[in-house]
Amino acid sequence: MSTIDGDRVMLMTRMASFEENEGKEAIRICNYFRSDYVTLNVVRSIVSATVSYGLVLGLYIYYNIDQLLQDIYTMDLIETGRRLITAYVIFAGAFGIIAYVVYSFRYDKAKKQLKDYNYALRELLNIQEVDIDG
Amino acid sequence: MDNIYEIRDYIEGFVSRFEIWIKAAFRFILAMITLSVVNGRLGYMERLDSSTIVVAVSLLCALMPSGMIVFFAAVFVVLHAYALSLEVAIIVLALFLLMFLLYFRFTPNDTLAVILTPISFLVGIPHTMPLIYGLCGSPFSALSVGFGAISYFTVDYVSDSADKIKGMTDATTVERFRTILDGMIKNRTMMAYVIAFAATVVLVSIIRRLPIKHAWSIAIGLGAATEIIMLMILSVRLNADINIPPLFVGTIIATAIAFLYKLFVFSVDYARTERVQFEDDSYVYYVKAVPKIKTSVKRRMAKDRKEKKEQEEDY
Numbered sequence: 001m002s003t004i005d006g007d008r009v010m011l012m013t014r015m016a017s018f019e020e021n022e023g024k025e026a027i028r029i030c031n032y033f034r035s036d037y038v039t040l041n042v043v044r045s046i047v048s049a050t051v052s053y054g055l056v057l058g059l060y061i062y063y064n065i066d067q068l069l070q071d072i073y074t075m076d077l078i079e080t081g082r083r084l085i086t087a088y089v090i091f092a093g094a095f096g097i098i099a100y101v102v103y104s105f106r107y108d109k110a111k112k113q114l115k116d117y118n119y120a121l122r123e124l125l126n127i128q129e130v131d132i133d134g
Numbered sequence: 135m136d137n138i139y140e141i142r143d144y145i146e147g148f149v150s151r152f153e154i155w156i157k158a159a160f161r162f163i164l165a166m167i168t169l170s171v172v173n174g175r176l177g178y179m180e181r182l183d184s185s186t187i188v189v190a191v192s193l194l195c196a197l198m199p200s201g202m203i204v205f206f207a208a209v210f211v212v213l214h215a216y217a218l219s220l221e222v223a224i225i226v227l228a229l230f231l232l233m234f235l236l237y238f239r240f241t242p243n244d245t246l247a248v249i250l251t252p253i254s255f256l257v258g259i260p261h262t263m264p265l266i267y268g269l270c271g272s273p274f275s276a277l278s279v280g281f282g283a284i285s286y287f288t289v290d291y292v293s294d295s296a297d298k299i300k301g302m303t304d305a306t307t308v309e310r311f312r313t314i315l316d317g318m319i320k321n322r323t324m325m326a327y328v329i330a331f332a333a334t335v336v337l338v339s340i341i342r343r344l345p346i347k348h349a350w351s352i353a354i355g356l357g358a359a360t361e362i363i364m365l366m367i368l369s370v371r372l373n374a375d376i377n378i379p380p381l382f383v384g385t386i387i388a389t390a391i392a393f394l395y396k397l398f399v400f401s402v403d404y405a406r407t408e409r410v411q412f413e414d415d416s417y418v419y420y421v422k423a424v425p426k427i428k429t430s431v432k433r434r435m436a437k438d439r440k441e442k443k444e445q446e447e448d449y
Contacts, residue, residue, distance in 0.1 A: 012412050013412075016411065048235040052231070052235045055231060055232060062311060063312055063315060095236075102240055
């Protein structure tokens with residue numbers, strides 16, 4: 001009967017702790033390619049930004065509906081439309097850039113965590129091989 | 135001081151032993167408090183304002199992730215607002231949607247701030263939240279606490295203005311909508327609290343990460359001072375409705391709570407206690423990994439183990 005190896009227990013404990021906690025999210029993230037993960041989340045963020053923009057615009061129009069109905073015949077509709085589209089592009093673009101930075105950072109962090117985990121796994125295999133050979 | 139660490143160790147041991155049940159009980163109690171508060175403050179929809187529904191939804195929340203408490207609280211607020219007036223419901227729904235679409239999808243772990251901050255206002259310790267979130271969160275938690283304050287003042291406005299809103303029978307839908315939105319957005323007290331809370335969270339979270347001695351204590355002290363000074367200045371500049379004596383008393387209580395929190399969560403014990411289970415070819419391991427800082431309880435236990443081992447060896 002073999003005895004308990006302290007180093008191996010420590011290593012396995014750290015690995016099990018990682019698997020129980022942050023490892024779940026890291027493994028989920030690293031199931032994607034970096035470009036897929038980041039692109040998917042940037043697209044989702046732009047959809048969120050689009051819905052939010054529509055919501056704020058809707059509230060603004062309803063709030064000023066009387067004034068807008070009065071001015072609708074004198075207003076330059078093309079110029080107004082251009083301004084609204086420009087504002088949307090700036091808002092959604094800024095939001096997309098923030099999402100790109102956040103999700104790229106998250107992917108890199110998860111990748112690094114998994115790299116450390118794999119390193120620990122190799123170390124564990126080495127210890128086991130030494131035990132078997134010994 | 136050691137006594138406090140001993141209490142912490144006992145709590146830590148107890149919590150790690152019954153972790154699943156304690157977390158479920160915490161979610162249940164939090165959901166009960168939140169939904170009861172919403173029903174108590176708003177309660178315009180009679181069907182929702184029943185203890186059976188509150189208990190049933192709270193039980194559901196106990197079995198689900200904590201973010202669901204926020205979801206159900208938001209649903210309750212919107213439904214009560216709808217019973218009061220369609221315009222209020224639209225505005226409140228839009229506000230919640232904006233919060234979740236623009237911010238909380240990035241930081242789902244921070245969503246609890248949306249209900250903990252309003253609860254802290256109702257309990258009378260609102261100044262605690264910026265200090266606690268500054269200690270346990272990042273500078274971005276400023277947005278979470280800010281949204282929490284906005285949620286509180288929104289519910290507060292709806293509750294206080296219910297009679298006024300009901301009385302606007304002659305006004306058109308647009309006029310009602312405009313009056314309600316103005317009342318919510320142009321609330322100067324809300325602005326003062328949001329700005330002061332956000333600044334405090336940022337300051338506390340930056341200072342507590344600095345590589346200096348007693349960083350957490352300095353962060354709490356400076357955070358409390360910042361809160362008082364900013365709220366005093368903003369109450370004058372924005373003409374906000376902030377009472378100064380309760381501000382001082384509230385901040386002193388908040389500082390005490392923050393120090394207690396620091397003792398239990400941060401005090402030099404960086405690592406967490408972990409209970410893990412794994413196996414190899416020869417053994418199944420049930421391991422409890424304990425941080426190295428030892429209190430007298432653990433020292434006693436370690437001493438007992440050592441003596442027992444020595445006795446066995448002698449035998």
